[in-house]
Amino acid sequence: MAPTRKRAVWIGAAAALVLCTLTYAGHVLLLVVGAREGDVPPASAIPLPDDAQVVSEELDCGSGGCWLTVEVRPADGQSPDELATEVGSAPSLELTGNVLDPRTTYLWGEADGDVLSIQASYWSRTPV
Structure with a gap:
């Protein structure tokens, strides 16, 4: 050449x-x-096992921004507390972003009857 x-x-x-x-x-x-306080991560950002079932998704807002509340039904034979431990959201989890969306996602989970209620937010580092 x-x-x-x-x-x-x-x-x-x-x-x-x-x-x-x-x-x-x-x-x-x-x-x-x-970025706006109304931005929330998608439910797909939550690392759920394949056999867990998303029951509902709800967008909630307060003075500290907005968050997504996802209710998840664990697999048969698994309790919501066991699912929270498997997901890593008990008591909280910080997920670093990826190349396409480098924002950090914060997760909190707690048992609510027979489902696990997970809150996901870009903004709040403490449970909402």
């Missing part, structure tokens, strides 16, 4: 890397700048 062609390939690769970096930085900036 000629030196000028090799140089052009390196410049093109560097430009592509810069473009990808700027695109990702713009995505994260939009998440941060566009």
Whole structure:
């Protein structure tokens, strides 16, 4: 490969890397700048076992922001407290974000009769 062609390939690769970096930085900036207290994580962000069943989802808000309350019915033979321990939400769990959504999700779980009630929030570090 000629030196000028090799140089052009390196410049093109560097430009592509810069473009990808700027695109990702713009995505994260939009998440941060566009953040509102009403933002809540999706129920899919909660690491539930396959045999657990989501019974209901409810969005609640207060003076400290909003949170998602998800009621989960454990598998047959499992108590809500055992499910909370398996999920890691008893008493609380902090889930770090991923590449697409780098926000941290905070979870709290407690037994409510025969279901586990889990609250998920981006904002509150204490149970809501």
